[in-house]
Amino acid sequence: MTVEALMEKTGFEVISLSNKSKMVEGCYAGDLLSWVMGKAEQGCLWLTIMTNINVLAVASLLDLACVVVCENAVLDEIFIKTAESKNINVLRTDKPLYEACLIIGNLSNE
Amino acid sequence: MPAGLQAKRVNELDCECLSYRFEVDGSNFTTAGEASVQVKRILRRIGFPPETIKRASIAMYEGEINMVIHAGGGIAELFIYEDKIVVVLTDHGPGIADVALAMKEGYSTAPDNIRALGFGAGMGLPNMKRYTDIMDIQTALGKGTVITMTVNV
Numbered sequence: 001m002t003v004e005a006l007m008e009k010t011g012f013e014v015i016s017l018s019n020k021s022k023m024v025e026g027c028y029a030g031d032l033l034s035w036v037m038g039k040a041e042q043g044c045l046w047l048t049i050m051t052n053i054n055v056l057a058v059a060s061l062l063d064l065a066c067v068v069v070c071e072n073a074v075l076d077e078i079f080i081k082t083a084e085s086k087n088i089n090v091l092r093t094d095k096p097l098y099e100a101c102l103i104i105g106n107l108s109n110e
Numbered sequence: 111m112p113a114g115l116q117a118k119r120v121n122e123l124d125c126e127c128l129s130y131r132f133e134v135d136g137s138n139f140t141t142a143g144e145a146s147v148q149v150k151r152i153l154r155r156i157g158f159p160p161e162t163i164k165r166a167s168i169a170m171y172e173g174e175i176n177m178v179i180h181a182g183g184g185i186a187e188l189f190i191y192e193d194k195i196v197v198v199l200t201d202h203g204p205g206i207a208d209v210a211l212a213m214k215e216g217y218s219t220a221p222d223n224i225r226a227l228g229f230g231a232g233m234g235l236p237n238m239k240r241y242t243d244i245m246d247i248q249t250a251l252g253k254g255t256v257i258t259m260t261v262n263v
Contacts, residue, residue, distance in 0.1 A: 060150070
């Protein structure tokens with residue numbers, strides 16, 4: 001499924017979607033950056049509550065499909081601008097991490 | 111090219127490699143990781159396989175973050191050969207007291223304010239080892255650390 005299709009099905013808020021045809025090839029949830037760096041696979045969608053700029057460095061280095069920011073965590077302007085300039089897809093939801101995982105998990109069962 | 115980033119062609123007769131040097135700003139978490147993203151771009155432009163690029167840039171990212179967290183910054187150098195990529199990280203920080211312990215997954219000495227940013231998982235050095243073919247750590251307490259990582263192509 002593309003990031004755009006996932007966005008439409010979940011209704012998650014679009015923060016940055018300049019690479020919307022990118023395929024979601026897996027999912028990973030977690031907040032410790034190096035842990036994610038070591039475990040998440042290329043093409044994954046990453047669910048987290050972290051919103052510092054280094055999240056985007058991790059997403060970029062791993063070539064992740066999309067970052068989903070949970071719990072409506074606050075994003076500053078630098079984060080949003082950097083996501084756009086680096087073509088990193090970022091969505092946001094008010095759901096907690098676990099519930100957001102369930103929503104995405106149910107999509108793959110459809 | 112951003113400030114602090116210099117590229118120079120090393121004497122080809124001596125080295126037959128391309129080298130780049132990055133200054134890692136120890137006071138700025140916003141720019142931490144910038145050099146690694148640059149490295150990724152450089153390696154991609156040269157045309158290395160994606161897996162090789164990923165391994166080298168992740169290892170360098172972890173090293174860069176470590177230098178910012180623990181050592182007040184440092185120098186990251188990239189040497190690109192036909193058959194390998196070498197990253198050398200040099201800092202003048204406190205050194206690593208117990209390398210074997212520091213290599214253990216989950217062990218971290220990062221302070222709380224750093225953990226709040228999502229760092230300090232204790233996976234930095236293990237990731238560097240995991241993603242590279244050779245990793246060498248030279249460290250002296252109170253003097254600093256030099257880490258050399260090689261990714262074979």
